Amino acid sequence: DAKTTQPPSMDCAEGRAANLPCNHSTISGNEYVYWYRQIHSQGPQYIIHGLKNNETNEMASLIITEDRKSSTLILPHATLRDTAVYYCIVRARAGGTSYGKLTFGQGTILTVHP
Amino acid sequence: NAGVTQTPKFQVLKTGQSMTLQCAQDMNHNSMYWYRQDPGMGLRLIYYSASEGTTDKGEVPNGYNVSRLNKREFSLRLESAAPSQTSVYFCASTGGASGSNWNEQFFGPGTRLTVL
Numbered sequence: 001d002a003k004t005t006q007p008p009s010m011d012c013a014e015g016r017a018a019n020l021p022c023n024h025s026t027i028s029g030n031e032y033v034y035w036y037r038q039i040h041s042q043g044p045q046y047i048i049h050g051l052k053n054n055e056t057n058e059m060a061s062l063i064i065t066e067d068r069k070s071s072t073l074i075l076p077h078a079t080l081r082d083t084a085v086y087y088c089i090v091r092a093r094a095g096g097t098s099y100g101k102l103t104f105g106q107g108t109i110l111t112v113h114p
Numbered sequence: 115n116a117g118v119t120q121t122p123k124f125q126v127l128k129t130g131q132s133m134t135l136q137c138a139q140d141m142n143h144n145s146m147y148w149y150r151q152d153p154g155m156g157l158r159l160i161y162y163s164a165s166e167g168t169t170d171k172g173e174v175p176n177g178y179n180v181s182r183l184n185k186r187e188f189s190l191r192l193e194s195a196a197p198s199q200t201s202v203y204f205c206a207s208t209g210g211a212s213g214s215n216w217n218e219q220f221f222g223p224g225t226r227l228t229v230l
Contacts, residue, residue: 043204043221087156100145100208100219104156
């Protein structure tokens with residue numbers, strides 16, 4: 001699985017958009033980008049994933065560059081409850097021989113301020 | 115649905131003692147996983163079970179054993195605990211009944227283990 005690089009920490013004002021970047025320059029054609037978050041020592045929570053097209057769900061949007069070497073997770077209206085560690089993970093196609101295994105880096109600590 | 119449950123929530127052991135961490139899921143998932151998380155670090159995979167009846171080593175398997183008791187339950191055993199195994203342990207599951215839906219992995223609340 002390709003490695004990812006994320007800033008160690010970011011701040012965001014409540015109500016504003018939080019844009020979390022991730023570099024994955026060695027990503028291969030069959031690898032997806034996944035985002036998880038971990039709120040204060042709870043178990044990680046799945047947010048969103050994508051291959052090459054932009055994706056949106058009720059939690060967030062995922063923007064993947066055309067060359068797929070980087071991506072941005074967008075929380076459109078951050079709240080205090082979005083304060084968490086956000087993990088960007090690159091993994092081969094789900095359901096294949098990776099059997100869903102996830103490799104976590106150190107992630108980005110997002111702090112949302114009032 | 116309870117999702118993924120883990121017991122115990124907290125445990126303190128002395129060096130050399132043994133214990134088993136229990137994990138159960140009620141989502142009919144095929145695959146289950148054990149991770150550990152040390153302070154300030156991301157999660158690291160200890161063992162996983164791709165399907166009932168199979169188990170495989172992950173990134174950091176030394177000092178641990180696992181048992182996939184049935185489709186619902188996946189236990190992690192420390193035979194002789196060491197201070198280096200002080201960590202938070204998370205169990206997770208994924209994969210639908212037909213092998214679909216591998217994209218979202220569901221995690222339990224964790225077991226906080228201290229080895230003195």
